[in-house]
Amino acid sequence: MPHGKPTAPAAPARKWSQAAQDFTAAPVARIKLNHRVPLGFHGNWVSAADLDAAIKQS
Known part of the structure; x- marks a missing residue:
């Protein structure tokens, strides 16, 4: 237990x-x-295009 705190x-x-328009609705992704x-x-x-570009650079 570091510093007496449970880990x-x-x-x-x-x-x-959740969709910001309706937090009472079912999740849009899990x-x-x-x-x-x-x-x-x-x-x-991030946009799909930005994500694709980042993946290509890695």
């Missing part, structure tokens, strides 16, 4: 995306990740 298990994470996502992690929206 979370290294369990997979799930990310659900993604299972093979790793834990840190608390407070934030994401960004």
Whole structure:
């Protein structure tokens, strides 16, 4: 236990995306990740073209 704080298990994470127009609707996407996502992690929206360009550069 670092610094006396309990550590979370290294369990997979799930990310659900909601449509901003209707948060009461079902999620528009559900993604299972093979790793834990840190608390407070934030994401960004990118266009498909920008994503494709970034993949080609890697």
